Amino acid sequence: MPHEEIVAQIIAQLGATIAQLSTLLGELRHNPIPHLQNVVGGLFSNHNDTFLTDAR
Amino acid sequence: MFCRWLTIRAMYHRAHADFRGAEALLLRALALAEQSRESGVRLVPILNSMAVLYKDLGRYDEAWELYQRALALLEGQPRSYPADVATLYHNLGGIDHARGRFDSAERFARKGLALRIEHMGTSHVSVAADMVALGAILEGQRRYVEAETLYSSSLVVFEKKLGRNHTEVGSTLNNLGALYTSTGAHSRAEQSLKRALTIRERALGKNHPDVAVTLNNLGVCYRRLGDVPLARSQYKRALSIFRGSLGMMHPKTVSCLANLELAE
Numbered sequence: 356m357p358h359e360e361i362v363a364q365i366i367a368q369l370g371a372t373i374a375q376l377s378t379l380l381g382e383l384r385h386n387p388i389p390h391l392q393n394v395v396g397g398l399f400s401n402h403n404d405t406f407l408t409d410a411r
Numbered sequence: 412m413f414c415r416w417l418t419i420r421a422m423y424h425r426a427h428a429d430f431r432g433a434e435a436l437l438l439r440a441l442a443l444a445e446q447s448r449e450s451g452v453r454l455v456p457i458l459n460s461m462a463v464l465y466k467d468l469g470r471y472d473e474a475w476e477l478y479q480r481a482l483a484l485l486e487g488q489p490r491s492y493p494a495d496v497a498t499l500y501h502n503l504g505g506i507d508h509a510r511g512r513f514d515s516a517e518r519f520a521r522k523g524l525a526l527r528i529e530h531m532g533t534s535h536v537s538v539a540a541d542m543v544a545l546g547a548i549l550e551g552q553r554r555y556v557e558a559e560t561l562y563s564s565s566l567v568v569f570e571k572k573l574g575r576n577h578t579e580v581g582s583t584l585n586n587l588g589a590l591y592t593s594t595g596a597h598s599r600a601e602q603s604l605k606r607a608l609t610i611r612e613r614a615l616g617k618n619h620p621d622v623a624v625t626l627n628n629l630g631v632c633y634r635r636l637g638d639v640p641l642a643r644s645q646y647k648r649a650l651s652i653f654r655g656s657l658g659m660m661h662p663k664t665v666s667c668l669a670n671l672e673l674a675e
Contacts, residue, residue: 398459398498399422400540401466401505402582403547404624405589406663407631409670 414440497526513551520545539565581610623652646671
């Protein structure tokens with residue numbers, strides 16, 4: 356296979372990979388991983404969830 | 412760098428309720444960091460993440476020690492880390508909240524909140540998260556009016572800045588729903604808890620312990636409304652999730668089982 360064709364194929368493959376990565380990153384932005392969206396500072400924080408206990 | 416990557420992976424496992432996998436990764440990260448003589452601030456995210464995980468697992472004393480170790484490391488640095496120190500106060504307050512030590516919890520929560528406001532202003536989402544945490548502590552002290560004010564104002568910030576379906580919105584609605592149940596506003600309680608459940612199921616999956624917390628609270632709400640069969644079905648689903656993810660001896664599993672027995 357001529358060198359020019361190999362280079363063209365590499366570039367095409369790289370382009371496809373970049374497009375795929377870009378789609379995946381966009382997906383991640385719209386569907387962020389739960390609880391990795393850490394809103395408090397740079398460190399992870401716990402929620403103080405209220406947990407009800409019933410009484411007779 | 413590798414330790415940081417292990418820590419992020421661990422928190423990903425935690426997000427999917429794989430607590431054992433998360434713990435294994437964090438222990439590895441901590442061992443590596445200590446071996447390579449990484450000290451000071453580099454250890455803080457690992458220690459904090461381990462403590463967050465141990466709180467999930469009901470291992471409050473171990474979590475407390477880790478937070479204190481992280482705080483001592485930050486306070487021993489030549490420069491200051493106000494946001495991280497505020498988060499550690501927030502988290503220490505969370506441990507005392509979980510242990511029912513509300514007075515001490517309030518002191519930590521207020522220290523964290525004041526520090527955060529000083530450095531970030533009043534309308535930041537992190538400030539809203541601190542306010543929800545403080546609200547839960549005040550709710551534990553039956554200071555319902557103050558707690559509701561904090562929840563409601565934080566909810567506005569979260570919905571505006573993070574969107575209506577963010578997990579922070581779900582957590583705030585869970586607490587608001589629980590508060591309305593405690594104050595007898597059952598219709599509003601049911602509405603808030605159902606919305607919290609939808610958000611949490613969508614964001615975390617149907618078998619996450621946070622989903623089970625809201626199911627348990629819905630169960631209490633339905634029992635107070637007199638619909639015992641519906642209450643039982645919520646408790647049973649919650650219990651199945653707690654048993655599978657946290658084990659039989661976890662405080663939430665034990666409390667949920669007690670709720671179910673009361674409804675039998």
